[in-house]
Amino acid sequence: MYVLAINPGSTSTKISVFEDGEEVRKNIIRYDRDALKDKKTALEQVEMRGNDIEREIEKWGIKPDGVVGRGGLFKPLESGTYRINERLLKDIMNGKVRGEHISNIGAVLAHNIAGKFGVPSYFVDPVSVDEFEELARFSGIPEIERIALQHTLNIKACIRRVARDKKRKMGDLNLVVAHLGGGMSVCPVKKGRLIDANNAIQEGPFSPERSGTLPISAFLEMCTSGKYTKSFLSRRLVGEGGLVAYLGTNSADEVVLRIKEGDDYARKVYEAMAYQISKEIGAMATVLKGEVEYIVLTGGVANSRLLTDWVKARVEFIAPVLIYPGENEMLALAQGALRVLRGEEEAKEYR
Amino acid sequence: MLILAINPGSTSTELGVFEDEGPILRKKIEHTKDELSVPVLAQFEMRKGCIENCAGSYLQKIDAVSSRGGILHPMEGGVYEVGKSMVDDVRNGRVDAQHAANLGILIAYDIKKRFSIPAYTVDPISTDELWELARVSGLPDIPRSGRTHSLNVRAQARKMAEKMKKPLGDATFIVVHMGGGLTVNLVKGGKIRDVADARQSGPFSPEACGGLSTPDYTKLCFSNRYTEEEMIRFSYGEGGLMRWLGTSSMKDVEERIKRGDKKADYIFRAMAYGIAKSIGGFMVCGEKIDSVILTGGGSKSKLLVSLITEYISPHATVVVCPGSIELEAIVESTLRVLRGEEEAKIYERRGR
Numbered sequence: 079m080y081v082l083a084i085n086p087g088s089t090s091t092k093i094s095v096f097e098d099g100e101e102v103r104k105n106i107i108r109y110d111r112d113a114l115k116d117k118k119t120a121l122e123q124v125e126m127r128g129n130d131i132e133r134e135i136e137k138w139g140i141k142p143d144g145v146v147g148r149g150g151l152f153k154p155l156e157s158g159t160y161r162i163n164e165r166l167l168k169d170i171m172n173g174k175v176r177g178e179h180i181s182n183i184g185a186v187l188a189h190n191i192a193g194k195f196g197v198p199s200y201f202v203d204p205v206s207v208d209e210f211e212e213l214a215r216f217s218g219i220p221e222i223e224r225i226a227l228q229h230t231l232n233i234k235a236c237i238r239r240v241a242r243d244k245k246r247k248m249g250d251l252n253l254v255v256a257h258l259g260g261g262m263s264v265c266p267v268k269k270g271r272l273i274d275a276n277n278a279i280q281e282g283p284f285s286p287e288r289s290g291t292l293p294i295s296a297f298l299e300m301c302t303s304g305k306y307t308k309s310f311l312s313r314r315l316v317g318e319g320g321l322v323a324y325l326g327t328n329s330a331d332e333v334v335l336r337i338k339e340g341d342d343y344a345r346k347v348y349e350a351m352a353y354q355i356s357k358e359i360g361a362m363a364t365v366l367k368g369e370v371e372y373i374v375l376t377g378g379v380a381n382s383r384l385l386t387d388w389v390k391a392r393v394e395f396i397a398p399v400l401i402y403p404g405e406n407e408m409l410a411l412a413q414g415a416l417r418v419l420r421g422e423e424e425a426k427e428y429r
Numbered sequence: 430m431l432i433l434a435i436n437p438g439s440t441s442t443e444l445g446v447f448e449d450e451g452p453i454l455r456k457k458i459e460h461t462k463d464e465l466s467v468p469v470l471a472q473f474e475m476r477k478g479c480i481e482n483c484a485g486s487y488l489q490k491i492d493a494v495s496s497r498g499g500i501l502h503p504m505e506g507g508v509y510e511v512g513k514s515m516v517d518d519v520r521n522g523r524v525d526a527q528h529a530a531n532l533g534i535l536i537a538y539d540i541k542k543r544f545s546i547p548a549y550t551v552d553p554i555s556t557d558e559l560w561e562l563a564r565v566s567g568l569p570d571i572p573r574s575g576r577t578h579s580l581n582v583r584a585q586a587r588k589m590a591e592k593m594k595k596p597l598g599d600a601t602f603i604v605v606h607m608g609g610g611l612t613v614n615l616v617k618g619g620k621i622r623d624v625a626d627a628r629q630s631g632p633f634s635p636e637a638c639g640g641l642s643t644p645d646y647t648k649l650c651f652s653n654r655y656t657e658e659e660m661i662r663f664s665y666g667e668g669g670l671m672r673w674l675g676t677s678s679m680k681d682v683e684e685r686i687k688r689g690d691k692k693a694d695y696i697f698r699a700m701a702y703g704i705a706k707s708i709g710g711f712m713v714c715g716e717k718i719d720s721v722i723l724t725g726g727g728s729k730s731k732l733l734v735s736l737i738t739e740y741i742s743p744h745a746t747v748v749v750c751p752g753s754i755e756l757e758a759i760v761e762s763t764l765r766v767l768r769g770e771e772e773a774k775i776y777e778r779r780g781r
Contacts, residue, residue, distance in 0.1 A: 216699035218633025218669045222645045280642030289567030291640045293629035295664045296571045298657075301650040308651040315643050319567050350565030357710035364709025365702070368743020392713040396744075 079419060082142040083411040084131060084187050086180050089114070091127050091187075095140055096412035103138050104408070107131070120183045121171065127183070128190050135191065144197050146415035147188030148407065149204025150181040152428075154226060157207045157234060157271070159414040161425040162189045162199040176206065176227075200425060202414030203230040207272065214274040214365075228263035228275040229377070235410040236376050236402050237270055243400075244372075252369045254362045254396075256355060256389075258379035259405070260287045260328060261316075264355070266362040274365055276358055279316055283354035286328040286379065289319030290354065321347065330382045337384070352388035359389070363396045370397040377405055430767055431490055434759040435480055435536060436497040437529045439609075440465065442476050445756040446487045449764065455756070456483040469527045470520070470535075477536050494540045495763040496533030497580055497755060498553025500526045506556040506579055506621065507774050508766045511537050511548040514778040525555055525576075549773060551762045552580040556621065563623040577614055577624045578606040578725070584758030585722050585750055586616040593719065601716040603708050603745070605737075606753070607727025609636040609666075609677055613707040615714050622714070625707040628664045632703030635677035635727070638668030639703060670696060679730045686732070701733055705740035718745040725753055 080102075085092040094104040107130045117123045147162070152175060160166075162185045169175065175182050185201045192199035208226035215224050233255045241248040253267040261278030262285040276282025276290075284290035292315075300306060306314075314323065322328050324347045325336070336344040363370050373393055375386050380403040390399045417423040436443040446454040458479045464472065481488065495508075501515065501524050509515070516538045518524055519531045534550050541548035556579035566573045582604045590597040597619040604614045611627040611634030625631030633639035641663075650660060663672065671677040673696045674685070685693040712718055721741055723734055728751045738747045765771040 212695065213699045213702040216633075216673075216696060216703075217641050218627070218638030218703075219641065219663050219672050221649060222641050224642070277642070279644055281640055284567030289643065291630050292566055292568060292571055292643050293573055293626075294638070294641050294643075294646060295628050295661070296574070297643060297646070298650065298660055298664070300570060301647060302657045302660075308647060311647050312644065314568060314570075315647065323568050323570075324565075346561060347565060350562045353562045353565075353713075354567075356713040360713040361706035361710040364705050364712075364740045364744065367740055392715055395717075396712075 079416065080140055080142045081412045081415045081419070082135065082145045082191065083147075083408045083415075084145065084184060084191070085148045085407055085411065086120075086127060086184050086187065088180050091131060092408060093131055093134060094408045094412070095138065095142065096409070096416070099409070099413060099416060101408065103140065105134050107134065119178060120180045123180070124183050124186050128187055131187060131191060132194070141195055142197060144415045144419050145188045145192040145195070145199045146411045147184035147186075147199065147201050148181050148411060149201035149206075149231075150184060151176040151179050151227075152204050152206045154206055154208035155204065155428070156426060157203055157209060157230065158426045159200050159202045159418045159423060160428050162192075162201060163428055166428040181205075200415045200418060202411050203234045205230055209271040209273060210275075211273045225277055225280065226272070226275060227277050227279065228265055228272060229257040229259065229261075229278065229405070230272070231407055231410050232257055232376060232405040233263065233265055233267075233272065235406070235413070236374050237267055239402060240372055240374060240400065251371060252366050253372050253374055254359050254366070254370055255374040255376065256359055257377040257405070258355065258375060258385075259285070259377040261285050262288075262290075262355065262377070264358040264362050266365040268366060274362060283358050284320040284351055286321045286330060287317055287319065289315050289323065321351065330379050330385065334382055334384055348385065349388060352385050353392070356389050356392035359393045360396070363393075373397050373399045374402060375399060376402040378403075380404070430492045430764065431487070432760050432763055433484055433487065433491045433494045433540070434496070434756045434763070435494070435533050436755050436759065437476055437532045437536075439529050442479050443756060444480050444483055445760070446484060446491065447756075447760045450757075450760065452756070454483070454487065458483070469529055469532065472529070473532055473535055476532050477539060480536060488540070488544065491544070491546060493547045493549065493763060493767060494537045495549040495551060495759050496537040497530050497759060498550040498556070499531035499534055500524055500528045500555045500576070501553055501776070503555055503557035503574065503576075504553060504776075505774065506552045506558055506583055508762050508771065509550050509553070509776050510773045511541060511550050512776060515550075515776040518778060528554060530554060549763050549766065551759045552583050554579060558620040558622065559624065560622045574629070575621060575624050577612040577621060577626060578608070578753075579621060580755050580758050581606055581724060581753040582612070582614045582616060582621060583619065584754055584761070585724050586619060587761075588750075588754070589720060589722060589748065590619075595719065600719050601714065602719055602722055603711050604722045604724060605704060605708060607634070607704075607723065607725040607733070610634055611637065611704070611725075611727070613704065613711065615711040617714065617716060623711060625710065627669065632707050633669035633700055635670040635679060636666050636668060638663040638672070670700065679727060679733065683730065683732055697732070698736060701736035702740070705737050708737070708741055709744070712744055720746045720748045722748050722750055724750045726751075728752075
């Protein structure tokens with residue numbers, strides 16, 4: 079059984095064909111700045127990206143049994159694999175999403191290609207999956223809600239992997255999963271559900287590109303000093319915060335290299351990031367009232383042995399630490415579609 | 430040895446006369462709204478008058494006067510001699526913030542001059558002993574600070590270590606001071622190594638908003654919906670329970686919960702949830718936690734304590750030490766100096 083997975087990123091579209099869970103074809107269609115110059119919004123890029131995907135698929139000469147696209151900043155949803163329906167397409171086309179992001183058109187691209195082949199299309203575990211327990215939603219002022227947005231696709235894939243590796247049922251597992259990438263999501267997992275998250279944008283540890291939680295009174299002084307514009311500050315929070323702000327790079331590899339060359343400042347900042355990640359894991363473990371079976375470190379930054387060793391030393395007393403470095407979004411998408419195509423799981427309906 | 434201990438708070442002035450560790454006289458004067466309507470430094474004569482009235486003839490007999498430390502500049506914890514340079518910094522506003530506790534320094538200095546006795550101030554609020562890693566935030570422009578309820582926190586840690594018969598230097602505690610504001614403190618070897626403060630980034634408290642989503646907060650800042658003063662009050666006085674429920678009194682909130690107020694119930698539980706998360710965050714400090722100490726007025730709430738304990742007890746022992754022991758802490762620290770067990774520190778002027 080063939081599944082075509084489509085994953086639009088800011089400057090490329092990744093496409094892969096999986097045959098029963100194994101990747102048999104893949105390509106990355108790249109776009110330079112010029113190509114995207116007149117097409118700033120995600121919706122404006124649908125036609126161009128769609129045509130390019132079609133051309134590639136034709137070359138491969140494989141007819142998929144289903145197509146799956148990356149999910150976007152949709153409304154709060156249950157976890158699972160969703161059939162792409164008219165309702166969703168209408169919401170996306172009318173901008174009824176929770177923010178502009180290229181992932182919003184993953185479903186549109188998948189739907190269009192699937193139409194050509196007359197096969198069903200899906201999206202899987204978007205960032206907006208909301209399984210928060212009630213208490214997790216309150217911040218210290220009603221104006222700002224704590225919102226469930228996290229790296230759901232990879233985190234859910236990790237929970238499945240723990241279930242497989244440890245011969246357990248996904249719905250029985252209590253874990254803390256930390257997705258460590260350009261942004262970071264630390265989630266307490268209760269019986270397979272993500273009952274809280276720092277929200278990779280709202281708060282939590284600082285990351286390669288984001289500043290995470292900041293001392294809020296001190297930050298207010300920065301906001302009201304008149305020295306900074308709103309857009310400058312917003313960039314300092316997401317994109318140019320964290321490692322970028324301290325060390326001018328978002329590459330953990332580069333930072334590790336500098337540390338090896340004896341850069342003590344880089345070491346201090348990197349270890350502080352590990353400390354903040356550990357604190358977030360400790361905090362989220364508390365939510366599970368002592369019932370944590372494993373702690374999982376995943377995402378690109380989990381490739382850094384130096385960092386995972388630091389975190390491990392601090393949190394190991396809570397539960398054994400499993401390290402699943404990197405993230406395989408394409409595989410996670412394909413598996414989500416396959417579970418439905420094989421009848422192991424029922425597709426959910428977007429309403 | 431006779432010691433006068435003074436502890437000016439935001440709405441009250443507390444004092445005590447102690448014969449060594451034993452209290453002979455204790456008073457807490459609640460001030461009227463009228464009295465508090467002037468800026469902190471302008472309350473000097475009024476507060477001094479209260480203390481002199483209560484202390485009466487003891488004033489002539491005391492061997493030393495000692496005050497709770499205020500907000501000066503980030504400094505090490507401990508006992509400091511009150512001298513001219515410290516007083517000048519307070520008087521001229523060359524400190525990080527104006528706080529009623531700074532009046533204690535001025536009053537102690539006044540008494541020192543008049544009666545020619547030594548004056549001390551103990552564990553300033555601006556005590557800052559954070560370890561290097563804890564200072565780093567997600568932006569170099571805003572280092573994390575260690576401002577906290579240091580007097581009570583350090584005293585609780587000392588007391589607990591004594592009770593456990595463990596040298597303070599080998600003990601690790603998480604001390605949660607729950608008042609109108611709220612701090613969660615990691616105390617390792619007697620020093621406060623990390624702090625989650627409801628005014629900055631910790632859980633929300635009866636009066637402070639705790640950590641908030643910075644992108645959302647930025648939008649709010651630039652929305653013109655609130656003035657700067659209003660935004661400041663989210664962190665000081667009108668955030669947390671106050672903003673959600675219109676009261677910062679835990680007693681009131683608990684009453685409402687008893688009467689079936691669902692919203693009050695949710696918010697109160699969410700506060701406990703946030704406090705527990707902050708405590709959990711410090712458990713990764715690399716040492717076994719000897720105990721989690723809940724203190725301050727908030728620890729008198731059985732409901733709050735039981736909600737927090739439910740989250741924490743699987744990981745560490747929770748001990749409740751209700752109320753703060755600030756006067757005792759001032760006196761004990763001062764006695765250590767007077768008996769030569771500890772040396773008084775000298776304040777270095779750092780006026781900007």
